[in-house]
Amino acid sequence: MKKLSLKINSDTENVELVTECVRALCLFTSLSQASVDGVQLAVTEAVNNVILHSYKGESSHPIWLTISLQDEYLTMSLSDTGVGMEPILLQADRSSVTEIEPDDVMRLDEGGRGLFLIKATMDKVNYHSDGGTHTLQMTKYFD
Amino acid sequence: MKKLSLKINSDTENVELVTECVRALCLFTSLSQASVDGVQLAVTEAVNNVILHSYKGESSHPIWLTISLQDEYLTMSLSDTGVGMEPILLQADRSSVTEIEPDDVMRLDEGGRGLFLIKATMDKVNYHSDGGTHTLQMTKYFD
């Protein structure tokens, strides 16, 4: 098992540093290009959520991402020490955001697609809080 | 300034994870391909030296690399808590390893090219130890 941890501060301009490292690490796996795009999207959404929601948009707070490359899957564990969220938000079915009424564009949600996209692109996702540290764990099996 | 820190354990199979992340981060700079190759070589040699010399080949010890992308240069700070080295080893002129006598191949050094390569590919390199933590700082100006 190969493992690497990353740390950034909660500044939006650092997010792409993390996602490009994740993309680079995916080269050591057998993931297809489409799956790598999905993993990159998931990690972007997850880090954005930490900055925007858990840290309420404040910069200078720590965000850690640990990536483990196993033989048949990779896991990414994203941790923060912000306000966190209720795990039920993630467990709930989030697909209602894709139920679109094409004739009623004005009622289309502008946001609320992040957790849906994380769940749609990763194979397993769970969230837990422990002593003020919140961790979102995402697993992707190789194709 | 964009900044990201990486951490791995001192296992040779993790080295390429670090170097591929560094390569990916170089895409955010104006470094030429040749310079990126040089940066990747320097970080590989530096991490190898930490594993082989500072940690005497033992795995499971922490290695940290912090990469800062500034407007005109990048810095990489590599830290470990092994035995470290005398800074004079780095300060000394290391180019004697390139003084080759083509007719006397048997006297060619097999090793001893790591610090030379780090100094040859980076623009500034320095080393210091503080409370048991050793840090090699490497700077590369953009072309």
Place this chain on the structure above:
Amino acid sequence: MQITHRTQDNVDVIDFSGRLVMGAPVTEARKKLLEVVEAGQAQVVLNLADVTFMDSSGLSVLVSALKATRTKNGDVVLLNLTVPVHSLIKLTRLQQVFKIFESEAAAIESFKEQ
């Protein structure tokens, strides 16, 4: 994030290039799109050929521009989606509300038919 804007046959063609992601890129893109919708005929072709990556905050820019054009009886149509952007649109089923074109002429033409 780079943005260019040109007008042809009363249609505003906007080219985004780079990463349309949370933070400065999305803020800039939203501002530019709403300005263009405000000032023009609310007939917008959004050329995403050089958008290498987009996240859900990028989608929210697209949706808010769509709403802004619709209040002026206009539309936003999308041109030249890269693979990751197209996947994102399909995953979120937003192809149900955005017309997607692979030719700029056809995208501009689509406004004449209305």
Place this chain on the structure above:
Amino acid sequence: MQITHRTQDNVDVIDFSGRLVMGAPVTEARKKLLEVVEAGQAQVVLNLADVTFMDSSGLSVLVSALKATRTKNGDVVLLNLTVPVHSLIKLTRLQQVFKIFESEAAAIESFKEQ
């Protein structure tokens, strides 16, 4: 690190592919090269066309193979260097001791001239 080995006109052609770096890749490469030198005529063409990256421990494998062939009056020549590998050889001035070829036929031929 993948290694293949074939023999032509008493010359051993070894193809390395992947990263020739410290750890398992270098250990494997060193073992294979010394075996081939031991068993054969110590006339080795090392095809590095698919070596995407090499570090100084990779160079030490090359140097030890060179020494091993020379004790048997043979040689190691290098074939098809990628850009980063060629830079590494030039930085360390090892082109003074390794002949470098861009054609396999020429590399093999070079042993006949001796």
